[in-house]
Amino acid sequence: MLYPDFVPFDQGLADVGDGQKIFWMQSGNPQGVPVLILHGGPGSGSSGGTRRYFDPQHYRIIQFDQRGCGNSLPHASEPNADLSTNTTWHSVADIERLRLMFEIERWIVFGNSWGCTLALVYAQAHPDRVSSLLVAGVTMTRQPEIDWLYRGLGRFFPEEWARFQSAVPAADRNGDLVGAYYRLLLDPDPATHIKAASDWHRWEAASILVDPRATLSARWSDPNYLTARARIITHYFHHRAWLEDGQILRDLHRLAAIPCTMIQGRLDLEAPVVTAWELSRAWPAAKLIIVPTAAHSLAASEMAASIVQATDALRANISR
Numbered sequence: 001m002l003y004p005d006f007v008p009f010d011q012g013l014a015d016v017g018d019g020q021k022i023f024w025m026q027s028g029n030p031q032g033v034p035v036l037i038l039h040g041g042p043g044s045g046s047s048g049g050t051r052r053y054f055d056p057q058h059y060r061i062i063q064f065d066q067r068g069c070g071n072s073l074p075h076a077s078e079p080n081a082d083l084s085t086n087t088t089w090h091s092v093a094d095i096e097r098l099r100l101m102f103e104i105e106r107w108i109v110f111g112n113s114w115g116c117t118l119a120l121v122y123a124q125a126h127p128d129r130v131s132s133l134l135v136a137g138v139t140m141t142r143q144p145e146i147d148w149l150y151r152g153l154g155r156f157f158p159e160e161w162a163r164f165q166s167a168v169p170a171a172d173r174n175g176d177l178v179g180a181y182y183r184l185l186l187d188p189d190p191a192t193h194i195k196a197a198s199d200w201h202r203w204e205a206a207s208i209l210v211d212p213r214a215t216l217s218a219r220w221s222d223p224n225y226l227t228a229r230a231r232i233i234t235h236y237f238h239h240r241a242w243l244e245d246g247q248i249l250r251d252l253h254r255l256a257a258i259p260c261t262m263i264q265g266r267l268d269l270e271a272p273v274v275t276a277w278e279l280s281r282a283w284p285a286a287k288l289i290i291v292p293t294a295a296h297s298l299a300a301s302e303m304a305a306s307i308v309q310a311t312d313a314l315r316a317n318i319s320r
Contacts, residue, residue: 001305002052013073014064014101016094018085023071024064024098028056033315034104036095037063038122040113040137043232045070045225047217050112050298053307058315062107064098066091066118069228076228079188083235088242092122099129106131108314112298113137113271117241117248124254133260133286134310136303137268137296138276140248141241145275150177150203150237153269157206164203167196182234185227197226200234207269207296214297252283260286261310265294265303 008025015021025046035054039046046063054061067086068076076083099107109130111119116135123130139145154161165173172180184196201220208214219225244250260283264276273290280288289310294303 001301001308002049003054003056003308005048005052006056007048013071014094014098016067016090016097018090019074020067020085020090021073022064022067022094022098023073024062026060026062026102027051028054028059028061030060032058032060034060034062034102034107035311036098036107036109037061038095038109038111038115038118039063039066039070040111040115041069041229041233042066042091042114042118042236043069043076043229044114045219045229050110053110053304054311055315059108059311062098062102064094066232067094068232075224076231077224079190081186081228081231083231086232086235087239088118088121088236091118092125095122096126096129105129108132108134110134110311111136113139113296114141114236116271117141120248120255121243123258124248124251127254127258130258132314133255133258134263134307134314135260136263136298136307137271138262138264138279139271140275140279141236141243142246143240145271146178146237146240148272149270153207156210156269160203160206164199167199176238178234178237181230182238185231185234193227193231194223197223197230200230201226210269211267211295211297213301214295214299249279249282255283256285261313262286262288263303263306263310264288264290265296266290266292267294268296270296 008027010026013021037050045065051061065072106129109119117139119135168180181200185193187193262276264273291302291306
């Protein structure tokens with residue numbers, strides 16, 4: 001199903017300004033068709049498993065850790081972490097810096113979950129630099145999607161929801177929970193921000209593990225990883241990802257010339273299928289594949305198989 005595991009042939013840190021250095025990797029065929037993988041989270045960092053969706057004999061696979069996470073510096077877990085230069089638009093600019101650094105004219109862009117939003121926004125900003133889009137676990141990071149994750153989803157997990165809600169000050173429990181956690185996570189006291197990061201991830205684990213095939217990354221046992229990831233997620237969602245209401249749908253005309261395949265699990269609770277459906281209705285040229293028995297985890301065999309089929313189809317089309 002997945003291509004055998006393979007290691008990068010090159011990696012390093014790129015200075016992108018603002019005191020930030022982002023960690024990047026290249027793997028596969030150095031002369032192959034370039035593809036950029038955008039990780040989710042935001043703040044989750046890159047994983048080796050995602051590059052296994054692409055034929056390493058055919059693709060030149062580029063990954064990077066977005067600002068503040070993974071092996072990028074400075075790390076958002078640091079006590080005095082400054083997230084002011086960590087935004088969607090900084091990430092879009094970082095992608096362009098990498099493209100120029102690697103001397104790539106156009107590339108395929110793949111993104112999952114938050115990476116889907118970033119892929120769409122990047123493609124709308126630089127449509128002439130994207131040869132094709134492939135997205136999974138479709139999101140547009142609109143306010144209703146954020147509200148669903150941190151309030152509406154509670155009806156499916158009442159015990160976990162009550163625990164998540166009770167971990168913030170009483171005055172915040174019926175209001176903006178993302179904002180409440182954001183403030184706790186930025187508290188310099190480790191006792192406060194580490195607990196908040198743990199509480200945040202206990203809530204996320206509830207919906208992830210509803211799929212019995214899903215597993216939590218080993219990184220979830222690292223308090224620095226959890227702190228950085230939770231800080232970045234709440235930072236982005238508290239600021240609505242710095243996107244205007246309905247911006248991605250409004251600007252779909254910019255993607256008219258870009259082929260796109262969307263892969264969506266029917267049982268995805270974290271990114272409900274309605275978002276992919278709305279996007280496909282507004283973008284008839286895009287191909288929507290709904291995987292009937294899959295949830296949000298890409299580890300499920302059906303999702304993995306569908307993504308590999310899509311990357312192989314791209315390979316075949318490019319080879320013609």
